[in-house]
Amino acid sequence: MWRSRLRQAVTRAFSQGLSTRKIALSISVGLMMGTMPLVWGSCVICLAVGWWWRLSHPLIQLVNYLLYPVQIALFFPFFYWGARLFGNPVSLNREFVAQLFDAPLAGLEQLWLVNLQALVLWGGINLALFPLSYLATRTLLHRFRPDSVKTMVL
Structure with missing residues (x-):
């Protein structure tokens, strides 16, 4: 089901005259934003980057939405490794949740710090992976683009 949606969206983008470069960048940005360990706002950030x-x-947005389960699955690894990277051993366990209820401002401050550290880790990883995903996506698009569009888009 998700393959057909993605295929339809790519075919539609080709038929609207978008270049292979722009489509590959769009998919790569969606991949990057779809794994962002941000509890809010990835859709707004996708809109701004686009x-x-x-x-x-x-x-x-389609790629971002398709990766939503992956984004949720990556929250805790990014939180954990981001905190370890900065030497801030925060564990998101029952005591942390209790702290959120007992002292909301202190708990939110700690959650904000852990989220910021996770975003720094995510950004570092994406600095390496974004060019690779762009090149791979562009190569695949050149190889598999519809025949009716091959003559329109170079």
Whole structure:
């Protein structure tokens, strides 16, 4: 089901005249944003990045939404390894949740710090993976783009 949605969106983007480069960038941005360990706002950030680079918003959002289960699964590894990277051994366990209820401001401050550390780790990983995902996506798009579009888009 998700493959057909992605295939339809890519075919639609080609038929609208988007270049292989723009479509590959849109998919790569969606992949990058879809794994962001951010509890809020990844859709807004996708919209801003797509607008800034003039990419396909529907394609970015589709990839972002398809990766939502992966994003949730990666929250705790990013939180854990981000905290370890900065030497802040915070464990998100029952005591932490109790602290959120007992002292909400202190708990939210700690959660914000852990989230920021996870975002720094995510950014470092994506600095390496984004170019690789772009090149792989662009190569696949060149190979598998629809025949009717091959003559339109170079």
